[in-house]
Amino acid sequence: MPGDPIQRLLAEPPSLPVRDGLGDIVAGLRAAGTAVVQAPPGTGKTTLVPPAVAALVDGTVVVTQPRRIAVRAAARRLAQLLGEPVGETVGYSVRGERRAGARTRIEFVTTGVLLRRLQGDADLPGVSAVVLDEVHERQLDSDLTLALLVEVRATLRPDLIVVAMSATVEAERTASLLGGAPVVDVPGSLHPVAEVWCPLPSGVRRADDRGLTPQFLDHVAACVRRALAEQPGDVLAFLPGVAEVGGVAARLSGVDADVRPLHGRLAHRDQDLALTPGDRRRVVVSTAVAESSLTVPGVRAVVDAGLSRAPRTDHRRGLAGLVTVGVSRAAAEQRAGRAGREGPGAVYRCWSEAEHAHLPAHPEPEIATADLTSFALEIATWGSPDPSGLALMDQPPAAAMAAARTTLSGLGAVDDNGSVTERGREIARIGADPRLARALLDGAEAVGVRRAAEVVALLSEDVRAPGADLVAALRAVRRGGPDSAAWAAATQRFEATLRGSGAGTGLSDDVAVGLVVALAHPGRIARLRPGGTAYLMTSGTGAVVPAGSGLAGLPWLAVADADRRPGARDATVRSAAPLSEDLALEAASAWWQEADQVEWSDGRVVARRTVSLGAIELSSTTIPDPAPALVATAVREGLRQEGLAALPWSEAATALRERLAFLHRALGEPWPDVSDNALLAGVETWLGPELARVRGTRDLRRVDVLVALRRLLPWPEAGRLDELAPERVQVPSGSHVRIDYAGDQPVLAVRLQEVFGWAAAPRLADGRVPLLLHLLSPARRPAAVTADLASFWTNGYPQVRAELRGRYPKHAWPDDPTTAPPTRGVRRS
Template sequence: MPWSERLGEVDLPVRAGLPALTDALRGRGAAVLWAPPGSGKTTLVPPAVADLGPGRVVVTQPRRIAARAAARRLASLVGQPLGESVGYAVRGDRRSSAATRVEFVTTGVLLRRLQRDPDLPGVAAVVLDEVHERALDADLLLALLVDVRENLRDDLRLVAMSATLEAQRFADLLAADVVEVPGALHRVETVYAAPPPGVLPYDERGPTPAFLDHVAAIVRRALAERDGDVLVFLPGVAEVDGVARRLGGSDAEVHRLHGRLPAADQDRALTAGDRRRVVVSTAVAESSLTVPGVRVVVDAGLSREPRTDHRRGLAGLVTVRVSRAGAEQRAGRAGREAPGTAYRCWGEAEHAHLAAHPEPEIAVADLTGFALELAAWGSPDGRGLALPDPPPAPALAAARSTLADLGAVDDAGAVTERGRAIARVPTDPRLARALLDGAPVVGPRRAAEVVALLAEDVRAPGGDLGAALRQVRRGGSGSPAWKAAVDQLVRSAPPGEPGERLTDDLAVGAVVALAHPDRIARRRPGGSSYLMVGGTGAVLPRGEAALAGAEWLAVADVDRRPGQRDATIRSAAPIDEGLALEAAAARWTEDDEVTWSSGRVVARRVTRLGAIELAAATLAEPPAERVGAAVREGLRQEGLAVLPWTDAARALRARMDFLYRTLGAPWPDVADEALAASVETWLGPELARVRGTRDLRRIDVLAALRRLLPWPEAGRLDELAPERLAVPSGSAVRVDYDAEQPVLAVRLQETFGWAETPRLADGRVPVLLHLLSPARRPVAVTADLASFWAQGYPQVRSELRGRYPKHAWPEDPWTAPPTRGVRRV
């Protein structure tokens, strides 16, 4: 019986667009369906596509909970048990059979199938749901499927379904038509409910307790003012738990809904009951899921998005404002079944300033898994693939560097056999590496347990991952999902011994260290803080005593907030130095280091694990070039004043500087920056004997400077920039080259009869004459001696001859004989 007959009584808005959709698929083989949330896309489109011909229709969902719920709903509508005509496959859980025609899967599951066999045998069509969410896996899957259609399977039908008006963008990528279904969602009234003055929605630690109080108060207000069940949107599991606790004692049943819950608890939250309900949810309820009975939405207005510090290799989630598109999608949950109300926990004026759409995950997320998928596909840089947005070059480079460290790609970025083995493990590449390399050390089962612990993000009490492992083994929070993940991972683990020589705590630490070798940390000497292999400092939260005092830690989760010097360790396990060295063997180095420190050259042979110094020994005979580099750095830090500058050295430097400024090359630049940069050239072999400022002060700077003199031009040094000039009295007076223009300070009486101002540097620069009184004080400054004799001298003579009667003050300085001392009587 065709699906259309079995679902004939299901009247949803999208039904009106199904004829146009199937026509587009018969024509071009691809289509983009735009329809608002709640219009029935997920329920009615896959059966309509299945009616086009034989073969399985695979429908992707961004989350496991959505895939299971969509399959369960469609199976109930056709009146069959799950696993017959309708099935699902998610990580660690599958309900499908050879008879399954419509299979709901997560994007990750289909990516792995596609990598194993790009032909997708038995699959007639793929329906990509919620493409507007711009999840990283979804963007990549769309690009790979377009590549398959163009090069392998032109008969493979593709449908991309979007709930936002960006549908044309995806249509261009798929070379497809857009089918629009306006939909008939019920009217949703919007109520803005801003928090009280002074209450911040979130800070660097996440949503504030006062704001969660406000959200809970709005939920109680909604229960009092409106009928129907209430769906509450919060950014994360901790906030879901916090608001659920705050609603204790209300008349309604309070259900939590998030991806870490056991499937049975998720099902209860998605099933209408006899009593009024409040469903407190993360973003899992934004799309694909229908929570029956909901007439009211309370939206906290916050979202969690990935952010990565690519320089330090620290990835995590941050709290941000929801986008306008996200807020509209959340509000639409209230109008799926009847008119409803959306309470927004922010002001109407603030709404206009929200971003129009969320950031695509490719722009902000860690790209290591994405880069491995590209490499395994044979396109390491993604060039030629129909990606909605290209990956940012720095993030992709960081990801490829990580993969190279894992041995997953070669120097050209092509996937290795080890990389293919890592890609076959259904988890992040770092965790896959930890499973493959950890199984022989701690045993396959324990390795799988720890990897599942990290993959499922099980919260560690006091940050202690060893305690978290013991907790989930006993059936604590998160254990159902964890157990399912363990069973799946064990099948991917290589064989090995149980690894009983290690305690559980050390086994956890070993696997975490293999997953995140850059986060292996050692306690700093004399303190409580740690230094990680990657170079970031880290501290344990105050009051967390479980790990305090451990010399070495394998850190699984760490974040570094703005303004903090060190990152904060959120979860870790102890390890010993031997395990640390094994896990981070690629970061082990032994280098000779010659540096300038505290006024001296320090030469050491240093053994490090990344940024962590393990051992050091004095280097007796460091290479001269390394010493020179260290001294250059010392001179840069402390300045050339640490050298023993004699008067003769300063004078030569000033003359050379004058010629460089006046004539240029080949006369050398002897400014501070230039001398510091060429220290090996002019200080020469003397550097090898330098170990500190005391040795620097023994250097013959005058001789060192002379090494910079250019030959044969240096033969004219005394002609171009003489150290002294002969004056009419017969004296040889020193020229001062420290100023911009050379200065000759000479007593006026010694210059009588000197008609022309002397010029230097082949006549280019006149000397600036400082004419002195008998007391050697300047009475005139001139570079034009002739003008001074004619105009300035008569006034000087008038003022000074009475004060210095024993000195010559002739009326005619042009012809008067120059004198060195007092005149003869």
């Protein structure tokens, strides 16, 4: 209608490629109520799809973007096309800021804002449609929001229109989650983009232990200068983080262009400046915020450093954060596409064509690599603590979910079943990482509402701490430093979420900051190691502060952020604050433990009672009479170190062990396994009461091993031990000869003359195993070995007789040994 700005826009839309696909999108929504739009960057889907959806419904259309900067830019762009200010037909909401009113029909929001609304009221009153943009980025909030919307449509709002928009593949998977939504593929009309490969010069490393090298940033800056010289228009350079953006921007001083940094921490005015063409050429040095969603007009050349920030978590050490990783091929293509929106362009890639072929095809989804504590609290608050019941693109790793639930349980946010508690709902209401929310709630009582909000804002906004000193960072933002605007807004927001007030105590800023940090991250409380410069965290991770930091040497620290590079012994502290032992015990009371430790050390049992805060030992005293079970464990470890040879193995004990080993091999259960590993694993069973008396190797020498081994005899089968595996066997001469069970087959070594008359050797283990006869000469030297005596008398004996009767003429060498009488010594006259 003439007065409807959305209808006017759709009647004469701008010439964007997505315009030709709007009819198919509308038809799909009318038929199914859902649609998946696949369109490359620059096709105008963020600009024209929301108005097309709004024309179908009476209520509000909510459009999600992954970043705040993209929310504001998209709202401003669409409002300009409608000829209105932001806040009228088109508005936006981000954390801590909302520009929308009663007339707003299209509202751009961050995914986190929509999550909060869903948790507050899953019906989404007043909302008729949700458009999820940039779902290909696979951010954790986006994946979860899509899953929750699928459930809302299935149970509460079948009328809710849902559109998922993606710039790359996986459209079919998304459509399947939405119940078979129609897929509308909008081809792009990008201009050709030439590839220029700019590998590192020989000898230059991209990164070292401290991060990206200055030489690599020099290389990126040189590529920007080359692009300026070789290409028309503006240049867009991609760097992984804020520090690298600043480093390259500084290196471009003096170029004949306006150098504009672009990242999420900038003030709105500076962000707008980077996104607005000026009178001169521009070089926009950006993080990944310009990779998608944002339109940066005038760009004809892209310089790609080939790196991005991605969440990674070391669950064992409790260290989580963003790390620098190589981009995927999909992300590299998306970045390159920025150069071909307005005309032919070029991408300067700071790596070789050979390296490009080995890049991963797509980025890993955040759910596979990120810390899942917030995710676990979100689904518990939703009422689905088990993620397998949600329509997620990928299920989270089991280990990461277990670590998240452990963290939430420690905060009191979930119960033993993983269901959210009232405390958990209060933490979720804050709208921050659960650990920071806990620090805000508990810290307000200890340090006051205002100061707790200031410190939590410092942590949530990831304000850079010079020399890793968070107290110095707090004082800097209070004075109005570069991060002060975002910090002040976050402080105000957190302060407003606190119900009631906390008076706080008379703590100085130094330890007040440390206490709030410790409440957020009790596993990162650190104490200086005795006589050293490194610290030990309660989690067990070692840590060092940066060289020259004012924190060096302080006895206790509360660490907010630390990272540990592969191969490094200790993590490097990125931000921390001083702490006292008393406050450490207060903040990490759940980590306090008193335990008896009995260990084998230097050949003896050492028993101590320790008081510790996690891995940090606070005190230790000797225990005169430790628990027998702990002693047994220590002795077992001692035997592992010293070996079973540390025990006094008598001849009888060794013989019994060998007989038992033979029966275990021949008959199996219930005859016990008496190998080294088995005896060490069951040391408490067979050494029994002897263990409690052991204090060192001298005591081990007093253990009666024969008595101990007899405990392993199975009853009632033990009564047949001498029958199944006799210690000795009587031979025809009347001698009782010992059987050797040391080898794989039992051996009877006996002089040949003593077995005259034997037709066959005895068999052991219920006749299963024949004795192996070692037949000896009169001098007790081996004359023959056989397990088949009858065959030996026929085939082997004649040769043995011929060889030995001349050497031993006084001994019997009958022609027929099977009928001759056996003798023990020389033949009698």
